[in-house]
Amino acid sequence: xxxxxxxxxxxxxxxxxxxxxxxxxxxxxxxxxxxxxxxxxxxxxxxxxxxxxxxxxxxxxxxxxxxxxxxxxxxxxxxxxxxxxxxxxxxxxxxxxxxxxxxxxxxxxxxxxxxxxxxxxxxxxxxxxxxxxxxxxxxxxxxxxxxxxxxxxxxxxxxxxxxxxxxxxxxxxxxxxxxxxxxxxxxxxxxxxxxxxxxxxxxxxxxxxxxxxxxxxxxxxxxxxxxxxxxxxxxxxxxxxxxxxxxxxxxxxxxxxxxxxxxxxxxxxxxxxxxxxxxxxxxxxxxxxxxxxxxxxxxxxxxxxxxxxxxxxxxxxxxxxxxxxxxxxxxxxxxxxxxxxxxxxxxxxxxxxxxxxxxxxxxxxxxxxxxxxxxxxxxxxxxxxxxxxxxxxxxxxxxxxxxxxxxxxxxxxxxxxxxxxxxxxxxxxxxxxxxxxxxxxxxxxxxxxxxxxxxxxxxxxxxxxxxxxxxxxxxxxxxxxxxxxxxxxxxxxxxxxxxxxxxxxxxxxxxx
Numbered sequence: 001x002x003x004x005x006x007x008x009x010x011x012x013x014x015x016x017x018x019x020x021x022x023x024x025x026x027x028x029x030x031x032x033x034x035x036x037x038x039x040x041x042x043x044x045x046x047x048x049x050x051x052x053x054x055x056x057x058x059x060x061x062x063x064x065x066x067x068x069x070x071x072x073x074x075x076x077x078x079x080x081x082x083x084x085x086x087x088x089x090x091x092x093x094x095x096x097x098x099x100x101x102x103x104x105x106x107x108x109x110x111x112x113x114x115x116x117x118x119x120x121x122x123x124x125x126x127x128x129x130x131x132x133x134x135x136x137x138x139x140x141x142x143x144x145x146x147x148x149x150x151x152x153x154x155x156x157x158x159x160x161x162x163x164x165x166x167x168x169x170x171x172x173x174x175x176x177x178x179x180x181x182x183x184x185x186x187x188x189x190x191x192x193x194x195x196x197x198x199x200x201x202x203x204x205x206x207x208x209x210x211x212x213x214x215x216x217x218x219x220x221x222x223x224x225x226x227x228x229x230x231x232x233x234x235x236x237x238x239x240x241x242x243x244x245x246x247x248x249x250x251x252x253x254x255x256x257x258x259x260x261x262x263x264x265x266x267x268x269x270x271x272x273x274x275x276x277x278x279x280x281x282x283x284x285x286x287x288x289x290x291x292x293x294x295x296x297x298x299x300x301x302x303x304x305x306x307x308x309x310x311x312x313x314x315x316x317x318x319x320x321x322x323x324x325x326x327x328x329x330x331x332x333x334x335x336x337x338x339x340x341x342x343x344x345x346x347x348x349x350x351x352x353x354x355x356x357x358x359x360x361x362x363x364x365x366x367x368x369x370x371x372x373x374x375x376x377x378x379x380x381x382x383x384x385x386x387x388x389x390x391x392x393x394x395x396x397x398x399x400x401x402x403x404x405x406x407x408x409x410x411x412x413x414x415x416x417x418x419x420x421x422x423x424x425x426x427x428x429x430x431x432x433x434x435x436x437x438x439x440x441x442x443x444x445x446x447x448x449x450x451x452x453x454x455x456x457x458x459x460x461x462x463x464x465x466x467x468x469x470x471x472x473x474x475x476x477x478x479x480x481x482x483x484x485x486x487x488x489x490x491x492x493x494x495x496x497x498x499x500x501x502x503x504x505x506x507x508x509x510x511x512x
Contacts, residue, residue, distance in 0.1 A: 215266035233287025278307030483510035
């Protein structure tokens with residue numbers, strides 16, 4: 001079910017122009033989301049701007065904020081040579097802020113922390129992993145998938161360590177700090193700060209005894225907080241990640257899962273019960289969905305109805321809708337309808353209606369979907385949600401050949417363009433295409449020009465807008481202006497070389 005999640009747990013540092021590094025980064029992002037972690041994406045990177053080939057305008061304050069608010073940075077080092085200017089900037093900021101870094105380096109070539117330690121001097125590298133590259137700085141698909149899984153497992157462990165120290169310092173954080181250090185890598189010792197004088201220990205410490213001691217010192221409130229966190233699904237993900245880990249991650253991930261389980265058992269023993277709240281049961285159900293254990297998720301969520309207050313039952317219905325989404329779309333829509341019926345306020349009802357509208361679209365129910373989006377638009381919902389509903393309704397109306405309705409929706413959205421400048425770029429492009437189809441060339445050109453000139457337009461959006469505007473200009477007899485747009489597109493180095501050559505030929509023809 002579509003949800004806008006602005007939480008960012010991981011920053012992936014890599015050169016987008018290098019195919020092998022970019023392939024690993026994309027695969028890593030997908031695996032992170034399977035682990036309920038989210039990485040910064042290029043759409044978040046308002047710290048960098050400029051057209052392709054031009055020097056980037058860097059807002060170091062914004063970049064530093066991103067690096068310090070995430071839990072861990074994954075640095076995918078270059079296969080060879082120097083890092084790109086963007087990566088060099090990120091590394092410089094990492095040296096300054098000291099954020100924990102998971103390093104991926106390469107064999108047989110590429111940066112190497114043993115042979116070239118100066119490249120990593122000043123970085124807080126808490127774990128390093130080696131990948132194998134192919135000729136041409138590419139990475140084999142199976143190697144890419146394997147690397148992504150291991151890096152994601154390491155990132156997940158780092159995020160849990162940070163969370164436990166921040167939110168459960170006297171329980172989970174205290175237990176991790178008491179475990180003996182068994183590796184030269186900080187992360188594998190459940191630390192996020194690398195030290196040159198790590199005291200190694202071969203002592204076989206009983207985790208159950210340590211957990212019992214920690215539980216004995218913690219307050220009942222702290223124990224209940226940890227128990228809710230662990231039984232809310234962290235135990236399920238810990239067991240899954242430990243089972244899938246390889247090589248140096250096997251021991252620490254199994255130890256982490258065992259330590260968490262021992263502390264949960266000790267907490268329950270001291271509290272006299274392992275009973276948890278309805279909210280915790282719901283979170284456990286959502287984790288089961290994420291792990292694709294749907295039958296268990298449905299059973300768990302159904303039990304939550306008896307434990308949550310009436311004003312929170314909509315959350316359980318919403319979770320059940322997610323559980324049924326892939327297997328029974330009709331039942332999923334019914335669950336969302338039940339959630340809407342018991343929503344405690346119009347804002348929540350609007351969000352649920354938006355989600356039901358998206359689900360109805362996926363089920364091919366376009367007219368009912370329009371009704372849901374109309375409810376969101378007319379209920380004075382959150383501005384971002386209302387603008388999203390306008391955009392989706394406009395697209396559906398265009399698909400239904402209601403061009404006037406679609407143009408009207410895009411126009412309403414663009415009346416508030418400053419509230420969502422990135423969405424406005426797409427709206428100018430889409431409305432421009434509708435104007436062009438109606439042979440309203442002047443209005444089409446104006447919209448596409450706004451998209452091209454927008455500060456928030458991505459290079460691809462500018463390229464596509466130039467492409468569309470060139471076609472409209474040529475159709476309206478403005479051949480010289482169309483030629484100028486073709487020449488501008490030919491400057492985009494990311495475009496296919498054959499297409500760029502075709503654009504140059506087209507520009508020459510238009511100038512004759």
